[in-house]
Amino acid sequence: xxxxxxxxxxxxxxxxxxxxxxxxxxxxxxxxxxxxxxxxxxxxxxxxxxxxxxxxxxxxxxxxxxxxxxxxxxxxxxxxxxxxxxxxxxxxxxxxxxxxxxxxxxxxxxxxxxxxxxxxxxxxxxxxxxxxxxxxxxxxxxxxxxxxxxxxxxxxxxxxxxxxxxxxxxxxxxxxxxxxxxxxxxxxxxxxxxxxxxxxxxxxxxxxxxxxxxxxxxxxxxxxxxxxxxxxxxxxxxxxxxxxx
Amino acid sequence: xxxxxxxxxxxxxxxxxxxxxxxxxxxxxxxxxxxxxxxxxxxxxxxxxxxxxxxxxxxxxxxxxxxxxxxxxxxxxxxxxxxxxxxxxxxxxxxxxxxxxxxxxxxxxxxxxxxxxxxxxxxxxxxxxxxxxxxxxxxxxxxxxxxxxxxxxxxxxxxxxxxxxxxxxxxxxxxxxxxxxxxxxxxxxxxxxxxxxxxxxxxxxxxxxxxxxxxxxxxxxxxxxxxxxxxxxxxxxxxxxxxxxxxxxxxxxxxxxxxxxxxxxxxxxxxxxxxxxxxxxxxxxxxxxxxxxxxxxxxxxxxxxxxxxxxxxxxxxxxxxxxxxxxxxxxxxxxxxxxxxxxxxxxxxxxxxxxxxxxxxxxxxxxxxxxxxxxxxxxxxxxxxxxxxxxxxxxxxxxxxxxxxxxxxxxxxxxxxxxxxxx
Numbered sequence: 001x002x003x004x005x006x007x008x009x010x011x012x013x014x015x016x017x018x019x020x021x022x023x024x025x026x027x028x029x030x031x032x033x034x035x036x037x038x039x040x041x042x043x044x045x046x047x048x049x050x051x052x053x054x055x056x057x058x059x060x061x062x063x064x065x066x067x068x069x070x071x072x073x074x075x076x077x078x079x080x081x082x083x084x085x086x087x088x089x090x091x092x093x094x095x096x097x098x099x100x101x102x103x104x105x106x107x108x109x110x111x112x113x114x115x116x117x118x119x120x121x122x123x124x125x126x127x128x129x130x131x132x133x134x135x136x137x138x139x140x141x142x143x144x145x146x147x148x149x150x151x152x153x154x155x156x157x158x159x160x161x162x163x164x165x166x167x168x169x170x171x172x173x174x175x176x177x178x179x180x181x182x183x184x185x186x187x188x189x190x191x192x193x194x195x196x197x198x199x200x201x202x203x204x205x206x207x208x209x210x211x212x213x214x215x216x217x218x219x220x221x222x223x224x225x226x227x228x229x230x231x232x233x234x235x236x237x238x239x240x241x242x243x244x245x
Numbered sequence: 246x247x248x249x250x251x252x253x254x255x256x257x258x259x260x261x262x263x264x265x266x267x268x269x270x271x272x273x274x275x276x277x278x279x280x281x282x283x284x285x286x287x288x289x290x291x292x293x294x295x296x297x298x299x300x301x302x303x304x305x306x307x308x309x310x311x312x313x314x315x316x317x318x319x320x321x322x323x324x325x326x327x328x329x330x331x332x333x334x335x336x337x338x339x340x341x342x343x344x345x346x347x348x349x350x351x352x353x354x355x356x357x358x359x360x361x362x363x364x365x366x367x368x369x370x371x372x373x374x375x376x377x378x379x380x381x382x383x384x385x386x387x388x389x390x391x392x393x394x395x396x397x398x399x400x401x402x403x404x405x406x407x408x409x410x411x412x413x414x415x416x417x418x419x420x421x422x423x424x425x426x427x428x429x430x431x432x433x434x435x436x437x438x439x440x441x442x443x444x445x446x447x448x449x450x451x452x453x454x455x456x457x458x459x460x461x462x463x464x465x466x467x468x469x470x471x472x473x474x475x476x477x478x479x480x481x482x483x484x485x486x487x488x489x490x491x492x493x494x495x496x497x498x499x500x501x502x503x504x505x506x507x508x509x510x511x512x513x514x515x516x517x518x519x520x521x522x523x524x525x526x527x528x529x530x531x532x533x534x535x536x537x538x539x540x541x542x543x544x545x546x547x548x549x550x551x552x553x554x555x556x557x558x559x560x561x562x563x564x565x566x567x568x569x570x571x572x573x574x575x576x577x578x579x580x581x582x583x584x585x586x587x588x589x590x591x592x593x594x595x596x597x598x599x600x601x602x603x604x605x606x607x608x609x610x611x612x613x614x615x616x617x618x619x620x621x622x623x624x625x626x627x628x629x630x631x632x633x634x635x636x637x638x639x640x641x642x643x644x645x646x647x648x649x650x651x652x653x654x655x656x657x658x659x660x661x662x663x664x665x666x667x668x
Contacts, residue, residue: 020476021455035636038653065473069451073656094663095473102656126664133396133659156667190380193407227382231407 003043005050008033012050015067019060027066034074048074055082061091071099077107087115093123101130109136116142125156132160140164144172147188155187162191165198170211178218179225189215189228196235209239284313291606292360294319296350296374298331299484301388302365305415306331308599309363309386310338315603319359321347325462348464350374354381361606364388365415367482367499369472372397372668375412375616379404386602388415389509390501391619395627396659398620399646400668405616413602413612414619416509420592423514426571430518431589435568435579438519440553442563443512444574446488446503448630452496454478471662472498501630508626509619515554515575516625520587522618524548526625528640529632532558544632546625556629631657 007029014026030047037043051067059067064086071079079099086096093115100108109131116127116139128146131139143164146157158176161169173195176188192211199208216232219225280286291314295306298320310317317338320331328346335344347353353362354377361384364374368390378385385405391414392398405412420427429435456476459465465477475481475498480491482499486506493499494506501508516522530545540559547553555563567576592613594604605612624641631654632639640649648654662668 020453022453024451024453035634038635038637065475072660073653091474094661097661098473101659101661104652122664125667126661129664129667130661132667133661152665156665159667186380190407194403197403197407227408230409234407234409 003033003037003040005033005043005046008047008050012054015063016054016059018063018066020062030070034070044074045078048076048078052079052082055086064092065095068095068099072102075099075103077103077105079103080107080111084111084114087111087127088118088123090123093119093126097126097130101133106138109134109138112136113139113142121153124153128153128156128160132163135164137164137166137168140166140168140172144169147172147176147184150184154184158184158187158191162187162194165195170195174214178215178228179222181224189231193231193235200235200238205239209236212236212239287316290314290316291603292316292318292358294321294345294353294356294359294362295331296321296353296362296364297366297370297388298322298327299324299365300486301484302363303327303331303334305363305365305386305388305599306334308596309603310335312596312599312603314607317344319345319347319353319356321350321353323348323464323467349467351377354378354383359383361385361411361602363415366470367468367472367484367493368393368501368505369499370470372401373471373662373666375401376404376668379408379410379412382408382410384411384602384606385616386413386415386599387616387619389513389619390505390623390626391415391509391616392623392627393499393501394659395624395646395657397668398624402617402620409609411602411605411609411612412616413598413605414509414614414616414622415598416513416614416619417598418510419513419517420613421597422510422573423518423571423575426514426518426569426575426577427589429569430577430579431520432586433584435577436582436584437580438552439578439580440555440564441515441519441575441577442555442558442567443515445512445556445626445629446507448504448633449488449497449500449502450490450495452481452498454481469663471666473663501626504630505623505626509622511573511575512554512626513614513622514571514573515577516622518575519552519554519577521548521550521552522621524550525621525643526628526641529628529638531632531636531638533636542633542636544629546629554625 011027011029015030033047037047051070054063054067083096083100086092100111112127112130116124128143143157143160147154161173173188173192178185178189192215196208196211212232212235215228216236219229219232293309293315295302298306309315317335320328322328322331332344332346336342362378363386364371365388366374371387371391371393375385375387430438455478457478459477468482481493481496483492485492488494488503488506495502500506526546527549528547530547532543534540534542543555543557545553545555563576564578568579570576590613592598592601593610594600598613601613628639628641635654639651639654642649647658
């Protein structure tokens with residue numbers, strides 16, 4: 001029997017008025033409905049629509065937070081247009097990403113990339129974090145451009161490229177000096193090592209070995225780069241181990 | 246033991262050897278630095294700091310601080326009372342005021358002289374801090390539950406291996422509390438193990454507590470860290486060991502609830518006894534509440550070898566004569582055909598799991614609860630939690646670290662971290 005979403009009218013009305021500290025038991029039926037409708041596409045779509053409707057300016061931050069938690073589980077491309085404006089809003093940016101990050105398909109990635117171009121500072125790092133988790137290959141050119149931004153943004157950009165691990169990401173990381181000695185250089189080295197590990201997991205030993213060789217050669221004989229040399233050497237040894245994947 | 250600290254030790258060791266002949270040496274090398282009958286010379290001590298010095302962290306600190314082969318130099322906590330208390334204990338121990346105290350863990354990790362850290366923060370911090378510590382060249386003793394999400398584990402293992410770090414999980418109970426089932430199982434007394442039953446606690450709750458004025462002695466933004474911003478409430482962040490709603494261990498943003506908090510011990514002890522620590526489950530079978538309502542829902546974790554672990558299975562469905570039981574709700578069934586005994590892995594060094602960690606810091610061996618084994622443990626419990634949340638069975642692909650054929654379940658592999666935190 002299809003789930004009757006009309007039973008959720010009152011819980012959604014309570015949710016619309018919700019703020020921290022109010023009685024949350026009133027909208028517990030929404031939680032239960034989400035689980036109960038896992039095989040009921042029409043009901044799910046209706047629940048998603050109702051949730052999306054609560055992302056506007058007339059609901060509290062607490063309400064939006066609850067909505068984003070639910071959309072993280074059941075959200076689809078339909079939720080992206082309502083979530084996208086929140087990405088650039090300091091109070092709601094994180095929870096918008098919380099919802100968007102796991103939503104499959106190009107729409108969510110596009111929204112995150114657009115927001116990355118529009119924000120700076122911590123919010124930009126947030127976008128980088130979500131694009132990294134999504135391994136968004138289309139974001140690589142934008143992220144590569146942030147390697148020269150310096151500071152924590154550049155560190156996050158390097159980390160993101162190290163997670164995305166496409167050939168373009170590897171190429172972007174290779175352009176930076178791994179021995180600059182600052183936090184950004186350290187993050188870039190870390191990202192290059194992560195990329196090499198990813199290649200090795202895919203069985204691309206020659207490509208992985210090349211990355212390790214580059215780092216080992218650059219660091220050889222330089223006391224300040226001993227950590228890099230050791231890490232790269234460990235990688236070279238792993239490349240020689242034909243029993244490992 | 247960082248490369249720099251190796252150099253530091255070598256420097257101190259070589260300097261102490263020449264102390265008798267060098268005119269200036271007696272003025273720069275103290276008797277404490279040289280050691281005595283019970284204390285190794287400074288060159289052989291592991292220099293440590295602690296991050297998160299609350300209820301569990303202060304216990305960990307005491308264990309490390311009491312070791313003659315540890316020189317404890319720094320504490321970090323976002324709460325002043327814990328930070329001050331931690332510093333006071335260190336200063337009292339050494340009779341000076343030298344212990345550094347930090348609010349931000351990044352400042353502690355930036356100290357080149359620190360070899361190893363122990364971490365006992367709420368769980369949302371574990372992956373960020375562990376990865377950062379490895380990148381900074383520190384070895385890590387990390388309180389359980391080591392992970393909060395499934396995505397975190399492989400990244401933590403990768404960081405440890407990439408930099409050759411010793412990273413130990415922090416369940417002291419796995420070896421120490423479950424000997425009565427571990428030893429017979431490893432001795433082959435109950436034969437090939439087919440299945441087990443386990444009582445495991447509930448998952449965490451959503452937190453709807455109201456806001457309260459933020460006290461001046463806490464850096465609330467750093468306490469939350471990667472978790473969603475929520476207003477301060479004393480019950481949200483209290484570090485007591487309860488999971489009923491008046492502690493961070495109760496709530497999903499900071500903990501896996503009793504399911505992971507005690508599960509790290511209890512499930513950890515069971516899979517140690519049954520020698521499954523090296524594996525990750527192949528699937529979780531969800532069994533809904535019976536139609537007549539008499540039997541509650543339960544789940545079965547199934548390993549690639551076919552071993553089944555039934556979690557909270559109704560009593561009447563359990564074997565009436567299990568091969569072996571443990572008082573914490575564990576019973577194990579073997580086929581009764583005795584098998585060859587296998588040596589039980591034990592701690593290295595002296596002093597329980599803390600001594601195991603310190604010994605491994607010295608020898609560079611992998612500790613008893615190496616991060617990979619800890620992650621395997623937590624993977625099983627996280628899978629169970631997600632299956633229970635979604636009320637359906639799930640299959641797991643270890644190679645891709647994802648659920649097979651269930652996109653919605655894969656939405657729960659991780660959760661977006663609040664800026665500026667990224668792993």
